[in-house]
Amino acid sequence: MARYRKGTKINSGGFGTVYRAVRVEDEEVVAFKELSGTNVGDGEKQRFVREVKIQAKLNHKNVVPILGYNLTADPPWFVMPLAKSNLRDEIEAVKGNAARAVNLFFQILAGVEHAHKNGIVHRDLKPENILFFDAPFEDEVVRIGDFGLGKRLDFESVTITRSSQNMGTAAYMPPEQFTDFKHLDHRADIFSLGKILYEMLTGVFPMHVDVRNPKVSGGYGFIISKCLEHDPSNRYAAVKELRDDFQLLTRSPEKFEEPVKAAEALLNDLLSGGGKSLQGLDELFQSNQDDEVFFTKVFPRLPRLLVEQYHAELKHRFFERLRKFDEFVSGSLPFAYTDVVADFYQEVYSIVQDLEIKRLILTRVLEMGRSHNRFHVGHVFGAILKSIKSHEEALLAREVLRQNPSAAAWCADECKGGEVLPAILEAIDECVASCSRPVPPPSF
Numbered sequence: 001m002a003r004y005r006k007g008t009k010i011n012s013g014g015f016g017t018v019y020r021a022v023r024v025e026d027e028e029v030v031a032f033k034e035l036s037g038t039n040v041g042d043g044e045k046q047r048f049v050r051e052v053k054i055q056a057k058l059n060h061k062n063v064v065p066i067l068g069y070n071l072t073a074d075p076p077w078f079v080m081p082l083a084k085s086n087l088r089d090e091i092e093a094v095k096g097n098a099a100r101a102v103n104l105f106f107q108i109l110a111g112v113e114h115a116h117k118n119g120i121v122h123r124d125l126k127p128e129n130i131l132f133f134d135a136p137f138e139d140e141v142v143r144i145g146d147f148g149l150g151k152r153l154d155f156e157s158v159t160i161t162r163s164s165q166n167m168g169t170a171a172y173m174p175p176e177q178f179t180d181f182k183h184l185d186h187r188a189d190i191f192s193l194g195k196i197l198y199e200m201l202t203g204v205f206p207m208h209v210d211v212r213n214p215k216v217s218g219g220y221g222f223i224i225s226k227c228l229e230h231d232p233s234n235r236y237a238a239v240k241e242l243r244d245d246f247q248l249l250t251r252s253p254e255k256f257e258e259p260v261k262a263a264e265a266l267l268n269d270l271l272s273g274g275g276k277s278l279q280g281l282d283e284l285f286q287s288n289q290d291d292e293v294f295f296t297k298v299f300p301r302l303p304r305l306l307v308e309q310y311h312a313e314l315k316h317r318f319f320e321r322l323r324k325f326d327e328f329v330s331g332s333l334p335f336a337y338t339d340v341v342a343d344f345y346q347e348v349y350s351i352v353q354d355l356e357i358k359r360l361i362l363t364r365v366l367e368m369g370r371s372h373n374r375f376h377v378g379h380v381f382g383a384i385l386k387s388i389k390s391h392e393e394a395l396l397a398r399e400v401l402r403q404n405p406s407a408a409a410w411c412a413d414e415c416k417g418g419e420v421l422p423a424i425l426e427a428i429d430e431c432v433a434s435c436s437r438p439v440p441p442p443s444f
Contacts, residue, residue: 001068001070002023002024002025002067002068002079003023003024003025004021004022004023004024004030004032004068004079005021005022005024006019006020006021006032007019007020007021007022008020010031012036016033016034016035016036016048017033017034017036018031018032018033019031019032019033019034020032020082021079023079029082030067030079030080030081030082031079031080031081031082031083032077032079033077033078033079033080034075034076034077035048035075035076035077036075040075045076048071048076049071049076051078051146051147052066052069052071052076052078054120054147055078055080055145055147056069057118057120058114058115058118058120058147060110060111060114061110061141061143062107062108062110062111062114062141062142062143062144063111063114063115063143063144063145064080064081064083064131064143064144064145065080065081065143066078066079066080067079067080067081080145081133082133083131083132083133083143083145084132084133084134085131085132086127086128086129086130086131086132087104087127087128087130087131087132087142087196087200088126088127088128089132090132091127091199091200091203092203094200094203095199095200095201095202095203095215096203098201100140101200101201102246102250103140104130104140104142104200105196105197105200105246106243106246106247107141107142108130108142108144108193108196109193109239109242109243109246110243111142111143111144112125112144112189112193112239113238113239113240113243115144115147115189116186116189116238116239120147121184121185121186121188121189122144122147122189122192123177123184123188123189124146124169124172124192125144125172125189125192125193125196126169126171126172126192126195126196127196127199128146129144129145129146130142130143130144130145130196131143131144131145171195171205171206171207172191172192172195172196172206173188173191173192174187174188174191174192174232175230176188176232185232186238186239187232187235187236187237188232189239190227190235190236190239190242191227191228191232191235193227193239193242194209194223194224194225194226194227194228195209195227195228197220197223197224197227198211198216198224201213201215201216201220202215202216203215209224209228211224211225218249218253218256219249219256220249222245223242223245223246223249226242226245227242259284259287259288259291259294259298260293260294260297260298262284263281263284263294263298264298266280266281266284267281267302267303267306270306271303271305271306278306278309278310278313278314279314281306281310282310282314282317282318282321285298285299285321285324289321289324292328295321295324295325295328296325296328296329296337299321299322299325299344300325300340300341300343300344301340301344302344304347304351307347307348307351308351311351311352319352319354319357322348322357322360323360326360326364329341329364329368330364332371332372333368333372335372335374338368338369338372338374338376338377339374339376339377341364341365341368341377342365342368342369342374342376342377342380342381343380345361345364345365345380346361346365346380346383346384348361349361349362349384349387350387355392355393355396358393358396359396359399359400361384362381362384362396362397362400363400363403363404365377365380365381365384366381366400366401366404366407366408366411367404367407369381369407369410369411370404370406370407370410370411373410378410378411378414379414381411381414381415382411382414382415382420385397385415385420385424386415386417386419386420388420388421388424389421394421394423394424395423397424397427398423398424398426398427401424401427401428401431402427402430402431404431405430405431405434405435406431406435408427408428408431408432409428409431409432409434409435409436412428412429412431412432415428416428
């Protein structure tokens with residue numbers, strides 16, 4: 001068993017005292033907590049032993065670990081890492097830094113959820129029991145401590161930080177903790193988490209919570225209010241439910257915007273090099289794949305630069321979205337919008353190499369121009385034909401024209417000129433001729 005050399009007292013309260021100590025074998029500085037007090041009896045010793053056993057059972061990066069203990073010693077003791085501060089000490093720095101507050105609260109949720117999964121309810125969650133340890137700021141870790149004496153109703157608890165204040169327990173306790181402490185369940189911790197989140201966001205001691213505080217915005221008020229419901233059955237049923245809402249609020253803000261506005265913001269970020277990814281844009285199309293308004297407003301207005309990048313990085317996903325868009329524009333459209341579709345398809349045609357996608361574009365532009373009798377669309381179709389120089393595309397164009405002879409005849413004038421390959425012109429002339437032949441009278 002490791003040996004420890006006790007140093008200065010850090011804190012005391014209830015029936016425990018915490019000392020700064022050094023592990024003799026390697027000079028590691030630790031927190032050494034032992035049972036002490038003037039009225040220590042069997043009940044207090046049992047509570048102390050329970051604290052050690054509970055905390056030792058929890059193996060999680062956001063729960064303070066037990067490094068060693070001796071529960072048969074007189075007095076019994078256990079050892080933990082020495083914290084540099086607690087959340088009470090850090091509240092002023094946290095309250096103005098939303099990103100830091102979010103990161104820390106996720107860690108607190110993780111530690112509490114792990115305890116609950118192991119059948120343990122903390123029942124004294126408060127800033128003093130959320131501890132910080134030495135680490136680079138970007139790797140900042142908090143751990144939950146004090147799983148034993150914190151269950152007492154006399155509000156006496158100790159922390160293992162160098163400096164802390166023994167205050168605030170009552171402010172974080174749910175109503176039922178004052179009347180039926182013995183039968184508290186995990187929803188008591190959820191109440192306390194609501195108080196902690198409020199204080200992290202506002203810096204205001206949460207004896208009374210006002211979710212109208214300007215610093216409680218963007219949906220946090222709902223989460224806090226649900227945690228603080230007087231009736232436990234109206235609170236989050238589990239930490240996972242709380243975490244899911246908190247994650248949705250903080251990690252997926254686009255889900256709280258109208259899809260079109262969310263897409264506009266994402267496009268602006270992509271074009272300005274703000275750090276967003278095309279994957280996020282594709283996921284936005286995926287999540288709105290049945291929304292005709294979203295697709296018809298956003299997809300054909302993608303800037304060429306993004307179309308090229310989309311095609312290069314996520315080609316199959318891009319083709320999938322293109323086919324979905326084509327379904328939405330296959331019927332009757334506002335006349336001016338046909339120009340938007342035609343211009344977009346002309347751009348896409350010049351980027352893609354896949355012949356089936358080129359077939360889709362040629363067919364849609366040709367049919368759309370004819371069905372809407374739109375001059376600009378016919379002009380775009382002619383421009384696409386004039387851009388064709390390969391044998392494969394010429395054969396494809398001939399096939400599309402022959403499958404739509406009346407449409408081909410309709411735009412024949414737009415497709416004439418020295419830039420169109422003779423093989424394509426030949427197919428156009430055939431379509432014109434077939435449409436100009438008189439229809440024979442029916443035979444009886």
